[in-house]
Amino acid sequence: MNNIIKSLDKPILSLCMIVKNEKDNLSRCLASAKPYVDEIVIIDTGSNDGTPEIAAEYGAKIKYFQWCDDFAAARNYALSQVSGNWVLVLDADEELVINTDNFLEEINKNQEIIAYLIPLIDNHNQEMTPLYIVRLFRNLPEIKYLGRYHEYLNYHNHVIPSQLIGNIENIKIIHYGYNPEISEEKNINRNIPILERARQEEGLSLMLLYTLAGMYGFAQQEEKSQECFAEAFDKLIPNLLDGNPPEKFGFVPSLIYVLGAQSLEKEDYETARLLSQRGIEWCTNYPPLNYLAGATVMALGFPLGAIPYFEKCLNLGREGNYYKGEPFEKSFITTYPACALGKAYIQLGWMEAAISMFELALSFDANCSIAQQHIDKIQEILSR
Numbered sequence: 001m002n003n004i005i006k007s008l009d010k011p012i013l014s015l016c017m018i019v020k021n022e023k024d025n026l027s028r029c030l031a032s033a034k035p036y037v038d039e040i041v042i043i044d045t046g047s048n049d050g051t052p053e054i055a056a057e058y059g060a061k062i063k064y065f066q067w068c069d070d071f072a073a074a075r076n077y078a079l080s081q082v083s084g085n086w087v088l089v090l091d092a093d094e095e096l097v098i099n100t101d102n103f104l105e106e107i108n109k110n111q112e113i114i115a116y117l118i119p120l121i122d123n124h125n126q127e128m129t130p131l132y133i134v135r136l137f138r139n140l141p142e143i144k145y146l147g148r149y150h151e152y153l154n155y156h157n158h159v160i161p162s163q164l165i166g167n168i169e170n171i172k173i174i175h176y177g178y179n180p181e182i183s184e185e186k187n188i189n190r191n192i193p194i195l196e197r198a199r200q201e202e203g204l205s206l207m208l209l210y211t212l213a214g215m216y217g218f219a220q221q222e223e224k225s226q227e228c229f230a231e232a233f234d235k236l237i238p239n240l241l242d243g244n245p246p247e248k249f250g251f252v253p254s255l256i257y258v259l260g261a262q263s264l265e266k267e268d269y270e271t272a273r274l275l276s277q278r279g280i281e282w283c284t285n286y287p288p289l290n291y292l293a294g295a296t297v298m299a300l301g302f303p304l305g306a307i308p309y310f311e312k313c314l315n316l317g318r319e320g321n322y323y324k325g326e327p328f329e330k331s332f333i334t335t336y337p338a339c340a341l342g343k344a345y346i347q348l349g350w351m352e353a354a355i356s357m358f359e360l361a362l363s364f365d366a367n368c369s370i371a372q373q374h375i376d377k378i379q380e381i382l383s384r
Contacts, residue, residue, distance in 0.1 A: 013104060014039040014084030014139065018065070018074045022092035023049045025176065030058040032096040036104070037088060043078040069194045072145040082139060089135045093176045094120075100170040107136065113166040114138045114155065120173045122327075131327045134165060135173065149194050150211060152250070187215045206232055207251040210258075233259055240274055245282040253279060254326050257288040264292075264299060272296045286323040287313045287332040294340060303344035310344065313337035314360075334364035339371055351378050 015037040019026060030040065040060040044052050045067040052062050065077050079087065086107060090096060100106070107116060115137035119130035134153055137143055143160075145151040153160055177183070195212045198204060204212065213228035232255060239246050246252055260275035276293035283289060294309030316322040317333025329336075342357035355378055361371035 012038045012084040013086045013088055014041055014082035015088050015090060016041050016043075016075075016078045016082050017090055017092065018043045018045060018071075018078055019047065019051055019055070019092050020045045020067070021047045021049045022051050023047075023054060025092040026051060026054045027057075028095055028176075029090055029092050030055065030060070033088065033090060034058055036096070036098060037084075039082065039084050041078060041081045043074060043081070045074060069190075069197065070148045072147050072151040075145040075151055079139070079144070085139050087137055087139050090173065091175075095174045095176065097172050097174060098170065103168065103171055106168060107166075110166060112164065114140065114143070114164045115153070115160055116166050116168045118168065118171055118173055120175055123174050123176045127330050128327045129322075129324070129330060130172070132167075132324045134160065136168070148198050149191065150208060184219060187219055191215055192219070205248050205250075206235055206246055206255055207248065209235065210251055210255045229259065229262065240278050243278065243281065249282075249325075251326055253283040253286040253289055253323065254328065257286075257292050260289075260292045260296070264295060267299075269296065269300055272299070283323050283325075285316055285321060286326070286328070287316050287337075288328050290316070291332050291336055291340070294337070298340070298344060303347040306344050307341060310337040310340045314341075331365075335361045335368050335371070338364065339368070339374075342371065342374055346374070346378070351382060354378060 013036065015030075015033050017029075017040075019042060034040065040055070040058060042052070042055040042060040042062045043065050044055075044062060045065050055062050061081065063077075063081050065074050067074070075089075088096075107113075115134045117132040118135045120133050120135075121130050122128050137153065137160075140155075142156050144154055146154050155161070155164070192212065192215050195204065195208055195215070198208070199212070209228050209232040213225045213232065216222070216225035216228060236246070236252075236255075236259075256275050256279040260272045260279070263269075263272035263275065272292070273296050276289060276296050279286070279289035280293055290309045290312045294306040294313075297303075297306040297309065313333055314337050317330075322333065338357050338361035342354045342361065345351070345354035345357060355375055358371040358375045358378075361368045362375075365371075
């Protein structure tokens with residue numbers, strides 16, 4: 001009897017995917033998830049490389065969807081085909097890693113939670129922090145995708161409230177991505193046209209302008225990239241002036257960092273100061289924004305005022321309580337602020353303290369040439 005009750009408590013999990021021409025990736029993805037899921041639903045959007053046949057080898061339920069340049073439409077069709085009471089969403093170039101035997105029971109413990117954040121780790125860039133993203137959620141009719149590109153989940157036509165989203169231990173997704181040639185082909189022939197069409201028809205959100213700028217940069221179309229950044233800045237100005245953060249906040253902190261770094265490079269200190277100030281107000285625990293604020297104050301000639309910002313970066317790294325809504329280079333909580341503190345101490349004449357900061361930088365990265373060069377220079381000065 002107890003075993004029957006226990007089985008009823010165990011959720012039924014459906015893996016839900018949209019794919020096209022993924023013969024080189026799909027087997028790895030399905031093999032990683034198959035031991036944990038009760039159903040595999042594959043929506044093919046036009047493969048001609050044998051992808052559906054690979055899916056069939058793993059017992060997948062295969063359906064077809066006419067591609068219409070709308071990721072949300074394809075995702076929602078996929079959701080309509082699943083029968084489990086929980087849904088796991090993966091892309092073909094990803095691998096599921098689970099280090100616990102009872103994660104299915106764990107996700108059902110809290111009946112108030114309708115979705116879980118899962119860390120997404122870039123296999124080719126271990127120097128980035130994970131992106132925490134909702135990929136596991138209850139199969140509810142009120143949960144749907146919105147957005148032609150960088151589609152996102154909505155609950156009752158609103159972003160899922162944070163109090164309904166949980167974190168789960170011992171599970172992660174590894175993202176392998178595509179080789180540069182395939183990525184460039186996808187950007188030029190699919191992604192950029194989708195975004196440009198949306199840009200002309202209804203305009204793009206800050207996140208999608210940032211995304212498009214990055215795609216143009218990757219394609220070495222720097223002028224078009226800068227046009228997108230300029231449009232994003234113009235779109236952001238009302239919020240910068242009135243102090244209210246944009247309603248759609250996804251990737252706004254990293255966009256602000258990039259815009260601020262560009263302003264610093266142009267020696268536009270007024271803009272850099274405004275961006276860093278608002279950025280910290282809106283996302284106080286995002287290390288790149290604290291680093292930007294410190295770098296801006298340093299550039300204005302106030303090393304003492306810059307110190308608290310760089311120290312905060314290091315503290316966020318030590319305590320691990322930094323903002324996890326966006327990935328960033330781990331160097332923003334290690335070598336970058338340590339070296340910046342060393343430089344600030346040099347300007348203040350605190351040479352021993354500067355050496356200790358550069359030594360700290362070397363403890364993070366033994367190959368940090370900037371730190372070693374400064375230590376050698378300071379020791380030469382002190383030995384005179």
